[in-house]
Amino acid sequence: MSGDVGELLRPLVPRVLGVLVRRYGQFDACEDAVQEALVAASEQWREGGVPDNPLSWLVTVATRRLTDHWRSESARRRREETVAAREVPDAAVAVPDEDDTLTLLFLCCHPAVSPPSQVALTLRAVGGLTTAQIAKAFLVPEATMTRRITRAKESIAAAGSTFGDPEAAGYAERLSVVLQVLYLIFNEGYTATSGTDLQVPELAQEAIRLTRAVRALRPEDDEVAGLLALMLLTDARRPARTAEDGTLVPLDAQDRTRWDRAMIAEGTELIGRVLGRAPVGVYQVQAAIAALHDEAPSAETTDWVQIAQLYEVLQELAPSPVVTLNQAIAVAMVDGPGRGLELLDSIAADSRMQQGHRLDAVRAHLLERAGDAVGARECYLRAAGRTGSVPERRYLEEQAARLG
CATH class of the missing domain: 1.25.40 (Serine Threonine Protein Phosphatase 5, Tetratricopeptide repeat)
Incomplete structure (x- = not known):
């Protein structure tokens, strides 16, 4: 697959998979169909060019691959009527709902799935990372990560979940799990729990990308904004966190001129816009703390009094030994x-x-x-x-x- 086509396909994958999962529910079969559609796209688009509506093209091809797969199974006769009833004309799949990305995030964060598997499945299905890439990021054998992802899919299938309108009852509670999973992914990228590298930038960047997607779908949710601001304000320090030889540089010794000022400006503006609105959530408070660190010209001039006060607020909202x-x-x-x-x-x-x-x-x-x-x-x-x-x-x- 050419680089240009690959860059175009990656952000479309979760949307296409989300459409199929919402409509048909069978995660594994839908994922296989999407992969087949991607192969077809890499072959046909290279020769014939990218279609006017690549998203619609992928959804249509993936839907056809899925129904073809069902028809070819040994239980074909018993399923044909169900497949025919589910099949839809091209026009019906031409404009997928952007909320399908959020649907897929919710599916990956199903409560029947363990937290490590939620993270892995989110990166695989929504982030578009390969199993090998995820395994490398978390320093586990690829076979182990494959089993983790497989178990996650099996747990979702066993739970028999269906997903409809993201505004439906229960989705507000699930959104908090989605944010927690994205936060876990970011933290592992910002400070890896093991390995020779302090940071795994790809994981942190993927978490930011996915949080931006959730923010675009749920712009009215201030905690989503708070999490995005927290990630931006924290990741802005990444260039100064290690020396040239990979040695850890603590916050008070970092060269603050190396911090990413564009990320700091975006994060500060975002948290400033939502922090004054009630109710205040844990991510908003953490983002406010991060902003105080980033805005200080040195460790000595940091507003520690206000930071200490914000930690008191955080203790009231979500008391924990980490806080x-x-x-x-x-x-x-x-x-x-x-x-x-x-x-x-x-x-x-x-x-x-x-x-x-x-x-x-x-x-x-x-x-x-x-x-x-x-x-x-x-x-x-x-x-x-x-x-x-x-x-x-x-x-x-x-x-x-x-x-x-």
Whole structure:
């Protein structure tokens, strides 16, 4: 497939798949039909040129491939009437509804599917990434990712879900799951949980692209806007987060002239437009915090008082040990490291904080600020042993070595 045709096809894939899934419901069969339509497009468009309405062309061809497949099965006679009843003329599929992309996102985020599988299926079906690409991003064997995606499809099929109007009852609740999945994808791209690279830019960029699509479909939802703003304001720092050799550069040491000012401007404008409207959601508050970091010319001039206040709001909206962890940093900047350490003590026994490295990493930082070099060194080393990210581990080990 030529590069030009490939670039044209990629954003159309979820829309075509969404049309078929909405109409016929069988995810696997619909996906196979779409893949066949893509092959046909790559062959025919290269020779005959791109049709006037490529989306309509793909939907029509995929629909025909799907009905042909059903007719050829061993149960053809029993299904023919159903297929004929479902079949529609070309005119009926000529202008697919843009909401089919959102329908597909909702399908991938079905509650019957586990969170890791929701992420994988979303990237495969909506993001258009290959199974090999997804497996590489999450550092698992391709066979493992294939099984994960297959199980997700089987869970959806077993649940017998049907999807109609995205405004129907239950979709508001599902939208929050969609946003959570997109947030998980972004976070894994921004700071990979394992591997030799600190970041997987392709994942973060894909999450932003998909969130933009949701934003276009649901412009009235302020939490969608908040999530998009949060991603933009956070990803804007990506160019300065690593040195040339891949070494991690912490926020307070980053060259802020390397931050993407266009992304910061877009994110700031977006969150400024929606933040004053009630009700305020968790993504909006996090975006406001990110904006305060991005607008400060240096770590020292950051408005830590306002950031600490926003973390209090976040605790009221969605209390969690992760919020407390981040709040401890802000509070320490305002009231001193001792107060921050007290907050860390309040979540030390929480089982959700036992496996990761961040609690020890933050504690090490605050202990160092408090003058306890021995305790800080121990915590840096403990944190280094608990992260799967090579750049993070090297950074933490360097901090420990610096303290003797």
